[in-house]
Amino acid sequence: MSVLQTLQARSNSSCELCTGTEQLKQYLIPPSLNENVDNSVLVCKTCLEQIENPELMDANHWRCLNDSMWSEHIAVQIMAWRMLQRLRKEGWPQDLLDMMYLDDDALALARATGEDQDESAKIIHRDSNGVVLETGDNVVLIKDLKVKGSSMVAKQGTAVRNIRLDHENAEYIEGKVDGQQIVIITKYVKKT
Numbered sequence: 001m002s003v004l005q006t007l008q009a010r011s012n013s014s015c016e017l018c019t020g021t022e023q024l025k026q027y028l029i030p031p032s033l034n035e036n037v038d039n040s041v042l043v044c045k046t047c048l049e050q051i052e053n054p055e056l057m058d059a060n061h062w063r064c065l066n067d068s069m070w071s072e073h074i075a076v077q078i079m080a081w082r083m084l085q086r087l088r089k090e091g092w093p094q095d096l097l098d099m100m101y102l103d104d105d106a107l108a109l110a111r112a113t114g115e116d117q118d119e120s121a122k123i124i125h126r127d128s129n130g131v132v133l134e135t136g137d138n139v140v141l142i143k144d145l146k147v148k149g150s151s152m153v154a155k156q157g158t159a160v161r162n163i164r165l166d167h168e169n170a171e172y173i174e175g176k177v178d179g180q181q182i183v184i185i186t187k188y189v190k191k192t
Protein backbone atom coordinates (compact mmCIF):
# COMPACT_ATOMS: atom_id res chain seq x y z
CA MET A 1 0.00 0.00 0.00
CA SER A 2 1.19 3.52 -0.74
CA VAL A 3 1.51 6.05 2.07
CA LEU A 4 -1.60 7.79 0.77
CA GLN A 5 -3.59 4.56 0.77
CA THR A 6 -2.47 3.80 4.30
CA LEU A 7 -3.51 7.26 5.44
CA GLN A 8 -6.90 6.88 3.77
CA ALA A 9 -7.39 3.54 5.43
CA ARG A 10 -6.40 4.62 8.92
CA SER A 11 -8.50 7.80 8.75
CA ASN A 12 -11.51 6.24 7.07
CA SER A 13 -10.96 8.84 4.31
CA SER A 14 -11.50 11.88 6.50
CA CYS A 15 -9.29 14.71 7.70
CA GLU A 16 -7.17 13.37 10.53
CA LEU A 17 -7.32 16.70 12.34
CA CYS A 18 -10.96 17.82 11.95
CA THR A 19 -12.72 14.80 10.32
CA GLY A 20 -13.72 17.00 7.36
CA THR A 21 -13.88 15.34 3.96
CA GLU A 22 -13.37 18.22 1.55
CA GLN A 23 -10.42 17.89 -0.84
CA LEU A 24 -8.32 15.58 1.28
CA LYS A 25 -4.60 15.72 0.68
CA GLN A 26 -1.57 13.93 1.98
CA TYR A 27 0.52 16.41 3.98
CA LEU A 28 4.18 15.71 4.62
CA ILE A 29 5.15 17.28 7.93
CA PRO A 30 8.00 19.73 7.25
CA PRO A 31 10.97 19.53 7.29
CA SER A 32 10.62 15.78 6.61
CA LEU A 33 11.79 14.66 3.19
CA ASN A 34 11.01 10.98 2.91
CA GLU A 35 7.34 10.41 3.26
CA ASN A 36 6.15 7.61 5.48
CA VAL A 37 3.08 7.06 7.62
CA ASP A 38 4.74 8.51 10.73
CA ASN A 39 5.43 11.91 9.18
CA SER A 40 2.38 12.28 6.93
CA VAL A 41 -1.22 13.09 7.70
CA LEU A 42 -4.38 13.27 5.63
CA VAL A 43 -5.83 16.78 5.89
CA CYS A 44 -8.77 18.64 4.39
CA LYS A 45 -8.63 21.89 2.44
CA THR A 46 -9.59 24.05 5.44
CA CYS A 47 -6.92 22.58 7.70
CA LEU A 48 -4.25 22.71 5.01
CA GLU A 49 -4.89 26.36 4.20
CA GLN A 50 -4.48 27.35 7.82
CA ILE A 51 -1.47 25.11 8.42
CA GLU A 52 0.29 26.78 5.50
CA ASN A 53 -0.89 30.35 6.23
CA PRO A 54 -0.65 31.21 9.93
CA GLU A 55 -2.41 34.52 9.24
CA LEU A 56 -5.57 32.63 8.19
CA MET A 57 -5.84 30.82 11.52
CA ASP A 58 -9.41 30.50 12.77
CA ALA A 59 -9.06 29.41 16.39
CA ASN A 60 -12.57 27.96 16.53
CA HIS A 61 -11.88 25.58 13.67
CA TRP A 62 -9.13 24.02 15.74
CA ARG A 63 -11.41 23.04 18.63
CA CYS A 64 -11.32 19.76 16.69
CA LEU A 65 -7.89 19.15 18.20
CA ASN A 66 -9.64 18.41 21.46
CA ASP A 67 -10.31 14.99 19.92
CA SER A 68 -7.59 14.51 17.33
CA MET A 69 -4.73 15.24 19.76
CA TRP A 70 -5.51 11.84 21.30
CA SER A 71 -4.96 10.05 17.99
CA GLU A 72 -2.84 6.92 18.25
CA HIS A 73 -0.89 8.07 15.17
CA ILE A 74 2.33 9.97 15.86
CA ALA A 75 1.99 12.22 12.80
CA VAL A 76 -1.45 13.38 13.90
CA GLN A 77 -0.16 14.08 17.40
CA ILE A 78 2.68 16.15 15.96
CA MET A 79 0.37 18.32 13.83
CA ALA A 80 -2.06 18.73 16.73
CA TRP A 81 0.83 19.86 18.91
CA ARG A 82 2.02 22.39 16.31
CA MET A 83 -1.41 23.94 15.81
CA LEU A 84 -2.04 24.09 19.56
CA GLN A 85 1.31 25.83 20.03
CA ARG A 86 0.44 28.32 17.33
CA LEU A 87 -2.81 29.14 19.15
CA ARG A 88 -1.59 28.80 22.73
CA LYS A 89 -2.23 32.44 23.57
CA GLU A 90 -5.96 31.71 23.28
CA GLY A 91 -5.73 29.84 26.57
CA TRP A 92 -7.61 26.60 25.88
CA PRO A 93 -4.92 25.30 23.50
CA GLN A 94 -2.35 25.69 26.29
CA ASP A 95 -4.60 23.65 28.59
CA LEU A 96 -4.70 20.88 25.98
CA LEU A 97 -0.93 21.05 25.49
CA ASP A 98 -0.46 20.60 29.21
CA MET A 99 -2.30 17.29 28.93
CA MET A 100 -0.40 16.09 25.87
CA TYR A 101 2.54 13.74 25.86
CA LEU A 102 4.87 13.22 22.88
CA ASP A 103 7.86 10.92 22.99
CA ASP A 104 11.30 12.45 22.39
CA ASP A 105 11.53 11.72 18.66
CA ALA A 106 8.05 13.01 17.98
CA LEU A 107 8.68 16.12 20.05
CA ALA A 108 11.91 16.83 18.16
CA LEU A 109 10.05 16.74 14.84
CA ALA A 110 7.12 18.69 16.28
CA ARG A 111 9.45 21.49 17.39
CA ALA A 112 11.40 21.68 14.12
CA THR A 113 9.40 24.58 12.72
CA GLY A 114 9.54 26.67 15.89
CA GLU A 115 5.79 26.89 16.53
CA ASP A 116 6.54 26.81 20.25
CA GLN A 117 8.91 29.78 20.12
CA ASP A 118 7.91 33.34 20.73
CA GLU A 119 8.11 35.64 17.74
CA SER A 120 11.02 37.46 19.37
CA ALA A 121 13.07 34.25 19.50
CA LYS A 122 12.55 33.44 15.83
CA ILE A 123 15.10 34.58 13.32
CA ILE A 124 13.58 37.52 11.50
CA HIS A 125 15.34 39.24 8.63
CA ARG A 126 14.85 42.99 8.31
CA ASP A 127 16.08 45.44 5.69
CA SER A 128 17.79 48.77 6.39
CA ASN A 129 14.41 50.30 7.26
CA GLY A 130 13.40 47.50 9.58
CA VAL A 131 10.95 46.02 7.06
CA VAL A 132 10.61 42.23 7.39
CA LEU A 133 12.16 40.29 4.49
CA GLU A 134 10.74 37.02 3.23
CA THR A 135 12.02 34.40 0.82
CA GLY A 136 11.24 35.50 -2.73
CA ASP A 137 11.28 39.22 -1.98
CA ASN A 138 13.06 41.70 -4.24
CA VAL A 139 15.52 44.20 -2.80
CA VAL A 140 17.93 46.88 -3.99
CA LEU A 141 21.40 47.50 -2.64
CA ILE A 142 21.74 50.82 -0.83
CA LYS A 143 25.53 51.00 -1.14
CA ASP A 144 28.34 49.53 -3.24
CA LEU A 145 29.29 46.13 -1.87
CA LYS A 146 32.50 44.24 -2.46
CA VAL A 147 31.76 40.61 -3.12
CA LYS A 148 33.82 38.36 -0.92
CA GLY A 149 36.27 36.13 -2.74
CA SER A 150 36.05 37.99 -6.04
CA SER A 151 36.96 41.33 -7.56
CA MET A 152 33.32 42.06 -8.24
CA VAL A 153 31.60 45.08 -6.77
CA ALA A 154 27.83 45.03 -6.59
CA LYS A 155 26.76 48.60 -7.26
CA GLN A 156 24.42 50.66 -5.17
CA GLY A 157 20.95 50.53 -6.73
CA THR A 158 21.40 47.01 -8.09
CA ALA A 159 18.12 45.08 -7.93
CA VAL A 160 18.31 41.62 -6.43
CA ARG A 161 15.29 39.46 -7.17
CA ASN A 162 13.94 36.42 -5.41
CA ILE A 163 16.15 36.49 -2.33
CA ARG A 164 16.76 33.53 -0.03
CA LEU A 165 17.09 33.87 3.74
CA ASP A 166 19.90 32.46 5.86
CA HIS A 167 17.90 30.56 8.45
CA GLU A 168 20.70 30.61 10.97
CA ASN A 169 21.60 34.27 10.76
CA ALA A 170 19.16 37.16 10.62
CA GLU A 171 21.81 39.42 9.09
CA TYR A 172 22.36 37.42 5.93
CA ILE A 173 20.34 36.90 2.80
CA GLU A 174 21.37 35.46 -0.55
CA GLY A 175 20.60 36.56 -4.03
CA LYS A 176 21.91 36.71 -7.57
CA VAL A 177 23.90 39.68 -8.83
CA ASP A 178 25.26 39.48 -12.38
CA GLY A 179 24.32 35.83 -12.49
CA GLN A 180 26.34 35.05 -9.40
CA GLN A 181 24.80 33.88 -6.12
CA ILE A 182 26.15 36.07 -3.33
CA VAL A 183 25.61 36.60 0.37
CA ILE A 184 24.34 40.08 1.24
CA ILE A 185 24.07 41.75 4.63
CA THR A 186 20.50 42.82 5.34
CA LYS A 187 21.38 46.30 6.58
CA TYR A 188 22.64 47.18 3.08
CA VAL A 189 19.40 46.40 1.28
CA LYS A 190 15.98 47.95 0.90
CA LYS A 191 12.89 45.93 0.08
CA THR A 192 11.14 46.98 -3.15
Ligand SMILES: [Zn+2]
Residues within 6 Å of the ligand: 015, 016, 017, 018, 019, 020, 043, 044, 045, 046, 047, 048
Ligand atom coordinates in the same frame (compact mmCIF):
# COMPACT_ATOMS: atom_id res chain seq x y z
ZN1 LIG B 1 -9.45 19.27 8.45
